[in-house]
Amino acid sequence: MAGGTRPVMNREQVDRALAQLGAERDAVEAALLALQDHPGLRLLTGAELSGRTRERWAVAEGGMALLWALFDRYAEALASARAVRSRRTRPTAAELAELGELLSGRAVAVSGGRLPEAAGQLGVPARLVERVTLTELLERMNGWYAVVVEVVSAVDAVWSALPARIDLLLAELGRVQMLALSVGVRSGAHPLADDLDQLAGQLTALRAEVVADPLSLWRPSRVPAQRGRGAGAGDSRPGAWASPTGAGAVDTGSFDRMGRALDDIRVELEGLLRLRDESHERLQQVADLLQRADLTLAEARRARGEVLAKIAATEVPAVPGPASALREAIGQAVDYQQTGQWHRLGPLLDALENAAAKELGRARQALTEVAQPLAVRAELRGRLEAYKAMAARLGLAEDPEVVERFEKARWLLWSAPCDLRAGAEAVARFQQALRAPERQPAPQTEDSAEGEETDG
Template sequence: MTGGSGRAPTGGLEAELAQRDAAAGRMATSLVELDAHPAHALLSAGPLTGRTAREWDGARADLAGLWRDFDTYRQVLGAARDALARAGSAGEAELHRLLHEPSIEVGRAVVERRLTGAVERIESITLGELADRMEAAFDRVHELFVAVHAGHERFLAAIGPLAERLRTGRELAAELGDPRTAELTARVEELTARYTTDPLAVADAPPDAALAELAARVDTLTTDLGRAAAARDGWQVRLAGVGPAIAEVEAARGAAEQVRLRAQELVVTAPLDPPPESAPALRGVLAALTDGRLPSGRGWPARARALTDLEADVHAAAAEVRTAHALAEGLLERRTELRGRFEAYRAKAGRLGIAERPDLLALDTDIRRLLWTRPADLAAATRALVSYQRLLAAGESAPGRPA
């Protein structure tokens, strides 16, 4: 907006009036654009809070004063054009008064009351001062509009994608029977209400941290809902796969139990715990899921979690059975390994011609007793084998050994 004060150009009062008329046209354009600013509609539309409400109170008065001052400005220019049209010194004097002298009344106050009436003080300014006052008011209002618009757009840009993800999540949650979006929706509405009624707060107290925390919660929930939807869509296939998996666990447990019993029969060992018998409990949970009976929770997210937990429990039970089987099988394999090593040592002793030495024969008898009787003492057999190996190594390096 350009109106500014200034002295009449050298070309005379008529040229100055033309400049003032041109300035009035620019003022009109600026005021119309200011009135149409998006922030004006935002500020005028609904309730405001906080700093925005306080600053709009002053700016609204400035804006109303701008239009009044503009109307006064145009009226003075109209009177100046009338004075210019009148010939003679009187018209020129009036034109000079209107353009240069404090001819515009902007305030009136009673300063004294007398018997004959009140004495008033009248405040008047020149046309140029009026233009300067308008310029200052315009700058204040425009600056507020720019700040409000920037804050509003920044907040919408931040919360828009989040709100859209939550909207999609609400639709999926409604399908799945999950009520958890209600709290997040209320939080989004709370932030929206705060920062749309006080856009200046976006700069004063940025919502970045709150939005980041909320976005993380929305993403977690939508991911969970996605998993629940996937579980719903693949429910029958996954459910059908659990029964055979439980049967495999049960069969593996039977095999592990046989190996355990055989290991305890053939090997000296501390009592081996039987493999956990988890199949009945797992089948109970499977039956509850198949029949739609859940221990807790409602809707597909709860069903999806229950099925995932059941699959994990089946996997864990299979791992426990494998561990128990491997422990017992390891004892039997160790017995077979020690027997094989002993036979290899005896064969070597025979090749060296020392197999019938009394010390080796004594160990031979002990090792056979330890490994070929039930139950085999693997620990004692291992120690005896070590002794046999040492004697064999010493006999191999002894002088006079047969070639």
């Protein structure tokens, strides 16, 4: 027979082998029971799948049934060996030979269809029955266990990570769509509404993909196990039968991008909502700026008339008219406000605020340029009065020349039309009269001071 040349095991070797194989059996059974209770396996059973998930689950589902069938053959073979060992305390040579064949020989007969990785290889004819050792049978179970665990754990990871988050994002999308309607953002009329519709379609499609083909969103950290060649194949130690886990990560890139896109849309819509709440006040501020600009231009026109009437030989710039185009734009903004077209009102209102501020600046600049001659005349009048006060302090208020120059300057500056150049020259001459050496008070000497004391 096949085991005729196999070394005969002694009693101690048989007992150690039985203990090791018994521990392997217990580990396999615990792992299979844990796998059977895995939530991913329960969700996969009866699910309508597609794509990569359907293909891999078809293999893994068959592998799950195969695992239990192989485990039964393993347990039966181990039970047969234990029965032989239990016949007597000290087994005979024939019994030791039989035990050696059962424990390490190809004593386990399984259907060729039960071991597709051995019978299904290219170039290898299929066999109806195949005989394997217990160790080989354990290796085959290890390989198929890895295949099933990889599929089940990956599917459970995707289903645990994405569907609930997608549902929350869809609910948030619904709230954002209601916000969009409240500010007049509607499909076909505003790009934000179109973006929301597109995002809703993408999220719905992503959820359908996650439910039907979760493995399309799973990124393993290693090459997926092939049929019957999983990680752990060939490892017959009890530790090879770990709890069901998967090595990899869920691809949330598409979901994350959709979440960021929804956040961006919500921020824009919240800006429109603030605009709706602030639009009346902002329009009023624009109207106030234009009113102040009109008042400033009116003051500039009044100042221009005064300059033309009171200042001689002066070129006075023309005063611009009111900005009628801005008033038309304000009317359009009010129409947008009343009809709730906030997405159109926003950029128009920004432009109006900028234009109104510039219009007020233009009016102020016009007033400054027009009133410049009046400001020069006022400055000359102020200087003349200051020099008059200086003359009084110097005791020159009654000096004929000083009085004459003062009256000349005063007549020029207070007459209309006023010649600013002549007035400036008259003020300068009056100042020079005050600074003439003969009109400065003489400094007191010691002799004059003593004379004054003697006279006293």
